[in-house]
Amino acid sequence: MNVLVIGQGGREHALVWKIAQSQLVDQIYCWPGNPGMDEFSINLSIPFVNEMDSYRQVVEFVKSEGIDLTIVGPEDPLANGIVDLFELHELNIFGPNQSAAQIEASKDFAKKLMKKYDIPTADYQTFTDAEAAIDYVKKLDKPVFVKADGLAAGKGAIPGPTISDAIQAIRSVLVEQNFGEAGQKVVIEEWMEGEEASFIVLSDGNDVVTLPTSQDHKRAMDNDQGPNTGGMGAYSPAPVITDILHKEVIDTIVLPTIKGMKAEGRIYKGILYVGLMITDQGPKVVEYNCRLGDPEAQVLIPRIESDLVPILQSCLDGTLAQTEVKLRPDPAVCVVMASGGYPKSYEKGKKITGVESFKGIEHTNIFHAGTSNQSGELLTDGGRVLGVTSVGSSIQLAIDRAYQGISKIHFDQAHYRTDIAHRAVERTE
Numbered sequence: 001m002n003v004l005v006i007g008q009g010g011r012e013h014a015l016v017w018k019i020a021q022s023q024l025v026d027q028i029y030c031w032p033g034n035p036g037m038d039e040f041s042i043n044l045s046i047p048f049v050n051e052m053d054s055y056r057q058v059v060e061f062v063k064s065e066g067i068d069l070t071i072v073g074p075e076d077p078l079a080n081g082i083v084d085l086f087e088l089h090e091l092n093i094f095g096p097n098q099s100a101a102q103i104e105a106s107k108d109f110a111k112k113l114m115k116k117y118d119i120p121t122a123d124y125q126t127f128t129d130a131e132a133a134i135d136y137v138k139k140l141d142k143p144v145f146v147k148a149d150g151l152a153a154g155k156g157a158i159p160g161p162t163i164s165d166a167i168q169a170i171r172s173v174l175v176e177q178n179f180g181e182a183g184q185k186v187v188i189e190e191w192m193e194g195e196e197a198s199f200i201v202l203s204d205g206n207d208v209v210t211l212p213t214s215q216d217h218k219r220a221m222d223n224d225q226g227p228n229t230g231g232m233g234a235y236s237p238a239p240v241i242t243d244i245l246h247k248e249v250i251d252t253i254v255l256p257t258i259k260g261m262k263a264e265g266r267i268y269k270g271i272l273y274v275g276l277m278i279t280d281q282g283p284k285v286v287e288y289n290c291r292l293g294d295p296e297a298q299v300l301i302p303r304i305e306s307d308l309v310p311i312l313q314s315c316l317d318g319t320l321a322q323t324e325v326k327l328r329p330d331p332a333v334c335v336v337m338a339s340g341g342y343p344k345s346y347e348k349g350k351k352i353t354g355v356e357s358f359k360g361i362e363h364t365n366i367f368h369a370g371t372s373n374q375s376g377e378l379l380t381d382g383g384r385v386l387g388v389t390s391v392g393s394s395i396q397l398a399i400d401r402a403y404q405g406i407s408k409i410h411f412d413q414a415h416y417r418t419d420i421a422h423r424a425v426e427r428t429e
Contacts, residue, residue: 002066003309004029005041006058006082007073010336010369010387011294014301015073015308016040017365022309029067031058035378036368051080058082059089068092071312075151078270078290079105094312096270096290100261103268104290107187108149114285117260119253121285122277124189130174133186137166143191148173150182154218154230155343157287161191194279195423196286197238198296199249201274202311203258204320205267209311210250212303212327213238214296215423220343222419229343230384233420235333235395236299239427240278249276249283257288269315298367298389299332333398334389335406335420336369340413342383347413348372350380354409364390364405380411395424 003025005016013036019025020040033043046057055077062070070086072078072095079101086093095101102109114121126149127133137144137160146169148156156179160166166188173183197215201208214236220226241249253274261268273289273296292300301308305326314323339346355366355378367389370382386409390401399421406416 001025001068001309002027002029004031004058004062004067004070005037005073006031006070006077008032008034009074009294010367010384011292011297012073013037013367013369014298014365014389015071015292017367018301018304018308019071022307024307024309029065034368035371035373036366038373051077051082052085055080055082055085059085059091062086062091063089069094069309069313071095073291075101075104075289075291079151092316094270094316096268100266100268100270101290102266103257103261103272103288105151106149107147107287108185110288111187111189113257113260113264117256119256119260119285120282122189122192124187126185126187128174128185130170133170133174133188134167136188137163137170144188145191146170146173147187147189148179148183149185149187150179152179152182155228156182157228159191159228192277192279192284192286194277195240197240197276197278198234198293199241199254199274199276200292200296200300201254201272202315202320202325203268203270203272204315204318205258205262205269206318207321208250208254208258208272209320209323209325210246210254211300211325212236213241213246214293214299215240216293216296217417217420220415220417222417227343229338231293231295231336232338232417233333233335234293234295234299235331235398235421235424236296236303237331239424245278245283249274253283253285294369295334295336295387298334298365298387302332302365302389302391303328303330328391330391330393331395331398331424332389332391333395333402333421334367334387335402335416336384337386337388337406337409337411338384338415339370339380339382340415342415346383348379348381350411350413352378352380352385352409352411355386357408358405363392364388364401366405366409385411385414395421395428399425
């Protein structure tokens with residue numbers, strides 16, 4: 001069979017790397033792809049003009065080349081209705097449709113869903129008027145999080161530990177419009193104390209299969225300092241999720257979410273990412289995503305032993321309950337190498353060296369997130385540039401291997417955290 005993967009980041013590179021191991025797959029295509037995927041796939045040269053015009057060109061390519069399965073990596077195409085377009089043409093595509101993708105595309109929608117179906121989360125209010133929002137945080141007089149309602153590439157959640165911080169965040173979203181269309185509304189929610197974790201499942205609309213637990217590192221600097229980013233690294237499994245907590249998350253959050261979406265007429269097929277806060281009152285939802293996390297995907301996918309393609313197909317066929325997902329026990333760690341200045345302004349076009357030295361090393365993969373190939377040279381082309389991902393028989397060995405990998409790769413002003421997976425080490429000790 002022929003497979004198309006839509007996306008160009010580290011998550012999609014990890015997907016392509018895994019799909020290439022399937023004996024069911026003859027040819028992989030990517031749109032738009034990145035240089036790291038070139039080893040496994042053919043990257044399409046379809047230009048991105050606007051959503052629907054570009055998606056229609058992809059549809060025509062899928063028809064002409066006999067693509068059997070299309071897999072959508074990032075959230076934007078899902079929120080913009082690419083699945084609906086494919087289904088209109090009776091083409092096989094993995095991911096939730098536009099209606100179901102609202103669970104990530106609108107935080108206000110997600111919060112209303114949780115409130116309606118008694119899914120544990122932080123208290124909140126939604127505002128379109130900045131002054132009303134400011135009055136609310138003044139009267140509340142507690143730490144809050146200020147969140148742009150729409151898609152903001154993982155950077156739309158702004159901490160407001162003080163009233164002054166919260167007011168500044170509100171003005172950034174609603175007045176200065178630093179998040180564009182994503183900031184037409186702002187969700188202000190109570191500050192939850194605890195430890196975050198990522199809980200990701202596959203769904204066919206009725207049943208779910210859980211993937212390994214993981215934990216992302218959102219802040220730019222060590223010790224969880226600095227601004228939020230799209231993710232500076234991840235590890236799996238996350239020992240904060242015990243067996244008892246795992247069952248509680250399934251029973252009180254995951255299944256009520258899938259059933260609630262079905263009751264709303266938004267049957268959810270695809271990957272559901274639940275960002276959790278493990279509080280003293282139990283697990284609560286921080287956010288939903290309608291796709292694999294990035295960089296969580298880079299540590300989850302290497303831990304899946306089973307062929308990924310039939311698993312994804314079973315989500316579309318409604319046969320997930322009969323599908324077994326075999327996992328390898330070895331922990332995995334991903335450390336992101338970012339451009340200097342990220343998540344704020346940064347320069348592109350820095351020459352990258354050392355990536356080629358990892359050919360044939362089984363325990364470490366270099367997943368490209370923001371790179372380009374110009375005249376045979378690998379260059380930086382984004383904020384998050386590479387994800388150095390290693391597995392090992394222990395979490396410490398995986399960490400050591402990842403940072404050994406980091407030491408061999410160089411580009412000007414490279415930035416990375418030095419404490420990825422520190423919580424896992426602390427819990428292990």
